[in-house]
Amino acid sequence: MYRGREGQWAFFLHRITGVAILLYLLVHVGELTAAMFGAKYSNAILGFFHQPLFQLGLLAVIGAVLYHALNGLRILIMDFTSWGTRVQDKLWYGVLALFALFYIPTIIKILPEIFGGGGH
């Protein structure tokens, strides 16, 4: 994993995205918990997070999950096959290609909604 440049980038991104997703998850569950206290509080908090800045953050979280998931599968291939580690840099380019394939349409769908398109 520490061999070569690709491995280090892959590892570093995996780490950053993993920690970012966890921090998001903690806020996410906290935010949803307001629903236990009724519609008034819940809508106030959910509405607060509908500001464009947070919506952009959400888009970033989606990207983080996508990268972390795909690279996680790459790690599993390296762990459980005999050939995975040999082609780890190629696998990483595969991760990046799949990431772009899924993330670009997601951005195209969500970005207009943030700036007044769909929603409400």
Add this chain to the structure above:
Amino acid sequence: MAIKTRNFNEARQQASTNVELIWWVFMRVSGVLLVFLVLGHIYMNNILISNTSIDYDYVASRFSQPLIKVYDLVMLALAMLHGTNGLRYVIEDYVHHDGWRNFIKYALYFVVAVLIATGTMLLFSFPFEKVGG
């Protein structure tokens, strides 16, 4: 110490304790499940609908469906444990001062334990049918 390897047999040799090896396996098993759970979750709440339209009624209608309850409960537990153990690896790599490392770790465990508890209570505070009707 966290295991740093890319292979199960090496992991077995490197594991300082059995518990550490179990966590190594857990990270991989939970990872595979989370691919489907979390990506499916994001698909349902961001692609099928606009996430800017999420409000109390939507959340309540989702939490009231038995299937979603089970789905969310499993996702909650796996993501929390996977993410917390992952962050433990990171903390153990970067924080070398014993006192600080332990303080940060136990503060993290405390926050996560509280959120797993409230997250579970939240799920079951909704009735088992569609609300709003």
